[in-house]
Amino acid sequence: xxxxxxxxxxxxxxxxxxxxxxxxxxxxxxYMYWYRQDPGMGLRLIHYSVGEGTTAKGEVPDGYNVSRxxxxxxxxxxxxAAPSQTxxxxxxxxxxxxxxxxxxxxxxxxxxxxxx
Amino acid sequence: KNQVEQSPQxxxxxxxxxxxxxxxxxxxxxxxxxxxxQDTGRGPVSLTIMTFSENTKSNGRYTATLDAxxxxxxxxxxxxxxxxxxxxxxxxxxxxxxxxTPLVFGKxxxxxxxx
Numbered sequence: 001x002x003x004x005x006x007x008x009x010x011x012x013x014x015x016x017x018x019x020x021x022x023x024x025x026x027x028x029x030x031y032m033y034w035y036r037q038d039p040g041m042g043l044r045l046i047h048y049s050v051g052e053g054t055t056a057k058g059e060v061p062d063g064y065n066v067s068r069x070x071x072x073x074x075x076x077x078x079x080x081a082a083p084s085q086t087x088x089x090x091x092x093x094x095x096x097x098x099x100x101x102x103x104x105x106x107x108x109x110x111x112x113x114x115x116x
Numbered sequence: 117k118n119q120v121e122q123s124p125q126x127x128x129x130x131x132x133x134x135x136x137x138x139x140x141x142x143x144x145x146x147x148x149x150x151x152x153x154q155d156t157g158r159g160p161v162s163l164t165i166m167t168f169s170e171n172t173k174s175n176g177r178y179t180a181t182l183d184a185x186x187x188x189x190x191x192x193x194x195x196x197x198x199x200x201x202x203x204x205x206x207x208x209x210x211x212x213x214x215x216x217t218p219l220v221f222g223k224x225x226x227x228x229x230x231x
Binding site for chain 2: 044045105107108109
């Protein structure tokens with residue numbers, strides 16, 4: 001049981017390049033999330049998904065796109081990277097309680113992205 | 117605006133000593149409060165989750181308290197160890213009718229335990 005895994009662990013991009021971050025979970029969780037963590041700030045939600053085939057915007061969605069084609073995978077795409085997207089990206093997943101409430105979120109190890 | 121404020125920003129203590137981290141929040145309506153531990157270069161790991169009706173919850177040497185009236189929580193670490201060196205993040209969840217449950221993250225307290 002690997003939990004939540006993220007690929008890659010590190011990446012350096014030039015401004016304007018594109019890339020996709022992959023998140024995978026083997027806990028059969030309904031909900032999955034993408035966050036970014038910047039120095040001196042709390043984690044901020046980029047996009048999330050409440051189930052296969054569904055996605056929604058979080059607090060800071062601009063410049064990112066996501067897809068949830070399979071329940072276990074959640075992809076985060078940067079179409080045209082900008083230096084402001086230099087950050088550490090965390091994926092998380094959680095199971096769904098009755099009434100749509102969520103419980104504990106399990107986080108991946110993070111992807112450190114630098115855009116030059 | 118929903119906010120979570122943590123204090124202190126950073127703390128250095130000697131191994132074996134106790135310490136208490138603070139969290140104040142303005143999130144409403146309140147659903148639950150979580151404390152996470154984040155080691156350097158790793159993702160956050162849950163320590164405790166408390167709902168409105170819970171005043172205290174322990175996880176080994178970690179004890180969290182919650183006062184929903186004053187909207188304050190604390191995390192007490194007993195007999196600190198070098199491995200306790202990490203950032204501790206307070207997270208508050210809103211109550212919603214359906215869909216995603218929004219989480220409001222604090223900026224964390226950076227704890228350093230030295231020998």
